[in-house]
Amino acid sequence: MKNAGPEGKVRLSSPLLIVISAPSGGGKTTLCQQLLARHPDMVRVVTCTTRLPRPGEIEGRDYYFLDSSSFEKRLAAGDFLEHATVYNNSYGIPKYEVLNKLRTGSDVLLNVDVQGAATVCAKAAADPELSKALVSVFLTPASLTELAARLNRRATDSPAQLARRLGLARQEVEQWPHFQYLIISTSVEEDVRQTEAIINAERLRQSRSTFTLGS
Numbered sequence: 001m002k003n004a005g006p007e008g009k010v011r012l013s014s015p016l017l018i019v020i021s022a023p024s025g026g027g028k029t030t031l032c033q034q035l036l037a038r039h040p041d042m043v044r045v046v047t048c049t050t051r052l053p054r055p056g057e058i059e060g061r062d063y064y065f066l067d068s069s070s071f072e073k074r075l076a077a078g079d080f081l082e083h084a085t086v087y088n089n090s091y092g093i094p095k096y097e098v099l100n101k102l103r104t105g106s107d108v109l110l111n112v113d114v115q116g117a118a119t120v121c122a123k124a125a126a127d128p129e130l131s132k133a134l135v136s137v138f139l140t141p142a143s144l145t146e147l148a149a150r151l152n153r154r155a156t157d158s159p160a161q162l163a164r165r166l167g168l169a170r171q172e173v174e175q176w177p178h179f180q181y182l183i184i185s186t187s188v189e190e191d192v193r194q195t196e197a198i199i200n201a202e203r204l205r206q207s208r209s210t211f212t213l214g215s
Contacts, residue, residue: 011041014166016099016107017124018042021117023169025151026140027185032111042107045097048074051089055152056154064094075135081130082112083190093120102133107199114138114172118180127206135202137195144170 005034016134019036036042046181048064050071066074071090074081093110101108112120117136124130141147147169151162176182183194202208 011105012211013203013205014028014210015102015105015133015207016135016202017102018107018131018199019110019112019117019120019134019136020139020195021112021114021137021148022167022185023114023172023178025147025154025169027150027188027191028111028139030188031139031191031195032109034188035109035160035195038192038196039107040168041105042109043101044109044111044132045101047095048080048094050091078137081123082116084113086115095123099129102129108133116176118175130204132207135181135198136179137181137198138176139177139183140190141183141185152183 020028020032022031031063032044046062046064046065048062050068051063053059053063053065058065060162068090071092074080074094075077075090075092075178078110079094079096079185081095083092085088085091093112093116098108111122112119117138121134121136141150144166148162148166151157151165159163181198183191183198185191
């Protein structure tokens with residue numbers, strides 16, 4: 001049976017859960033922004049957080065804003081695919097949000113760090129629906145020298161912070177064999193092209209096909 005996507009476009013394959021990860025400064029945020037801009041049938045997941053809304057942020061569009069008690073109850077109930085605490089604020093990717101978007105025919109894009117990606121992939125492996133949809137991609141520059149150059153261009157870290165980031169990055173890059181795909185980052189355009197090639201190939205997998213012969 002042919003499935004209609006979120007804008008009525010006929011799809012011949014089931015939707016994808018695309019997990020993009022990279023070391024800090026590896027380019028995953030820019031890559032995800034470009035993919036979302038180019039593909040209207042691809043959506044991001046709205047994350048839950050315990051931090052207060054910033055000016056201009058809207059409930060349900062930017063985040064789901066929860067108090068600490070509500071967040072902890074959802075965490076205990078197993079509602080999150082992945083969660084983390086950053087600067088005393090908690091963040092979580094709600095599993096129901098991912099499943100709902102997949103069931104409406106949208107490809108779901110997750111931009112997560114290496115530790116978060118490991119958690120998402122492990123939980124997806126235990127869920128037949130998520131496991132069928134999962135595509136994991138690791139993005140990294142070819143060398144720590146190039147990664148250091150990118151971080152220096154951002155000019156947001158002190159020398160000590162940069163050294164810590166690079167030490168962590170070395171450990172993160174060593175995790176690439178746990179992903180289905182590896183992209184050596186060169187330019188934004190080429191990174192997008194390679195990721196789109198992966199997505200197109202995954203959509204053509206026989207196991208994801210919803211094709212039936214018409215009359």
